[in-house]
Amino acid sequence: MGFEVDEDILQDFLVEASEILEQLSEQLVTLEREPDDKELLNAIFRGFHTIKGGAGFLSLTALVDTCHKAENVFDILRNGQRQVTSELMDVILRALDTVNVMFVEIKNREEPTPAEPELLDELERYCRPEAAGEKLADVDVAPAPVEAGIAGLGEEQYQQMLNELGLDTNAGANGTPASEDATSAAAVSVASDNGSDDITDDEFEALLDQLHGAGKHSGAPEVDSEPVVSSVDQDFIDDLEFESLLDQLHGSGKGPTDTGSEPPAVASPVELEPAPIPAIAVSKPLAEKKTTKAAAHSAPPDTTVRVDTKILDKIMNMVGELVLVRNRLISLDANHENEEISKTVANLDAVTGDLQGAVMKTRMxxxxxxxxxxxxxxxxxxxxxxxxxxxxxxxxxxxxxxxxxxxxxxxxxxxxxxxxxxxxxxxxxxxxxxxxxxxxxxxxxxxxxxxxxxxxxxxxxxxxxxxxxxxxxxxxxxxxxxxxxxxxxxxxxxxxxxxxxxxxxxxxxxxxxxxxxxxxxxxxxxxxxxxxxxxxxxxxxxxxxxxLTLAILPTLMVLVGKQTFALPLTNVDEIFHLDLTRTSKVDGQLTVVVRNHVIPLFYLQDWLLKGEQRARKQHGHVVIVAVGNQQVGFVVDGLIGQEEVVIKPLDQLLHGTPGMAGATITSDGGIALILDLAGLINAYARRYA
CATH class of the missing domain: 3.30.565.10 (Histidine kinase-like ATPase, C-terminal domain)
Structure with missing residues (x-):
């Protein structure tokens, strides 16, 4: 388990893996519709591989095992040895669900639950080529590590492998031993079709596949004879240099994996006589050549930082307070005729607006x-x-x-x-x-x-x-x-x-x-x-x-009696002045007809100012609001105008008050209650909720 490692390393893994998992869900469904998309196959392969690498670095064995098998399936798919089918995608999507469950457990600092054996068996079955998938015996033989040579191959099989790589085990023209010629040929001069001295990524992948098995980890097979380990001198690169070479060729972000925890790969069912064969190694000139080219095309520096959302919320609250101060200054400036103060307030208004927009973008x-x-x-x-x-x-x-x-x-x-x-x-x-x-x-x-x-x-x-x-x-x-x-x-x-x-x-x-x-x-x-x-x-x-946001709320300020209330502007459909004597009642409910549409009408004073008994006016302002799927008309005594407000929570004694979403400070320094229209109607006019 790797939770004891540096917290920053774990957080980096969680952020990167979270983004990959979000993409994988959509990519897998797209692949089912477009099974011939090679770029998509490679992208999914890289996704599982990257998660596996990070999990291996943190010793999250259960996650490594599942991602490793899924990665192997996509290695088979991108090599054309299997076809994408709905049944295969069912298994892969189950594997993705399992990985997501493990990921949540890791976020909670819990040991990830291993995948079900049945799921791993299904993944293992799809790791085999389609033509021979049902014929392969259930034999798991892991390939030998690079240092141990390619033990377990007979002379004919080894010669055939080198021929497929374009190598020759006969002695070179300079009389060097066959093993040395084969080693240098595999390391330095794997010929490409275009005759270039440099091998391509595909050719380099083919070489790695021959060394380690396609998409598989290394692990020494249990054989009777002891494999011959070639001596490693300064002409060969070590494990760290080899890992660096892979990062340069295929992108960094792949952590080392614990080879002891990864499941062995499936080998051919043909029984082979173990034979000591010299190891194939990659020489330093190739590594230096590739590293130099990759350095010339280095990625631009990272321009992003990870910020806790609590900090963003705190900044947004402070911007909200600044907005309230701005509103107050604008209100005070309207009562004075000082040109310098007016310019300063206008400048503050513009800067506050820009700051508000910039901070809001960080939350988007x-x-x-x-x-x-x-x-x-x-x-x-x-x-x-x-x-x-x-x-x-x-x-x-x-x-x-x-x-x-x-x-x-x-x-x-x-x-x-x-x-x-x-x-x-x-x-x-x-x-x-x-x-x-x-x-x-x-x-x-x-x-x-x-x-x-x-x-x-x-x-x-x-x-x-x-x-x-x-x-x-x-x-x-x-x-x-x-x-x-x-x-x-x-x-x-x-x-x-x-x-x-x-x-x-x-x-x-x-x-x-x-x-x-x-x-x-x-x-x-x-x-x-x-x-x-x-x-x-x-x-x-x-x-x-x-x-667009819940942090700063655009509202319509209205007067009910002598008190100010704020209606969320997103709910306001229309405002008009009405002769209240032209209303009518339907089933005992006061209504008004607006463009041939009957809308129920309510006096807000009846709900909000129950203790005040006042005669109703013959004329009034009507605010038509949309609540869910219902339109309702509210009669108010006055309209103040539109204003951006910051919602302040109500005191504990007022929690649960029907129809109240919170409070805010108005531009004139007063306090206004922000109405929760859905809760208000649900509490006082249930038939229209």
């Missing part, structure tokens, strides 16, 4: 952090349900606050799973409807101002509003009269009701009626909104709108 992460898991999700569901689904992703580089990335992960997974299960039909059904056998799910992300728009579309069966209404009536969510007055758009939103499910049979994918309710709760908890549109037989579109 691409939405790909979430999108990257969906190819695997869609692939697994499609295999389980015998469907054919193609996933398209657009706008993966769109950045948003890291806290939002984490908060949106589960809701988006639910929506994608729902599209796979409820949306995309079986291939035969799609063909009967005149559609392609392969269904399409499209994920999009884009930034509009201070908001992020996310979209999930599918070309599946769509939703039947009448069926949704009947299910809602049957489950007691809705009565028949309410269903009759519902529009199709409102009927689509029924899927977000708690306990609502159109699935008759409960499966591992869906049917319990909890997923879409979780989606709504998760999105509204980050001041987001979700809208749904569908057409029967054509497909479904979901639109999610969330703020």
């Amino acid at each position: 992460q691409p939405i790909k952090k979430v999108f990257g898991r969906f190819p695997r999700v869609v692939r697994d569901i499609a295999r389980t349900m015998k469907k054919e689904i193609n996933l398209e992703m657009v706008g993966e580089d769109t950045d948003l606050d890291k806290n939002l990335v984490e908060a949106l992960a589960d809701p988006l997974v639910h929506l994608v799973r729902n599209s796979c299960d409820h949306g995309i039909e079986m291939p035969a059904e799609r063909e009967a409807a005149g559609k392609p056998r392969v269904g399409t799910i499209r994920l999009t992300a884009s930034q509009e101002g201070d908001h992020i728009l996310l979209g999930i579309e599918d070309d599946g069966a769509g939703m039947d509003p009448e069926k949704l209404k009947s299910i809602a009536i049957k489950r007691g969510i809705l009565d028949a009269d309410g269903a009759a007055r519902m529009t199709d758009s409102e009927a689509y939103n029924l899927i977000f009701a708690p306990g609502f499910s159109t699935k008759v049979e409960i499966t591992d994918v869906s049917g319990r009626g909890v997923g879409m309710d979780v989606v709504k709760t998760g999105i509204t908890s980050v001041n987001g909104s979700i809208h749904i549109d569908s057409e029967k037989g054509k497909g479904t579109k979901l639109r999610i709108k969330v703020p």
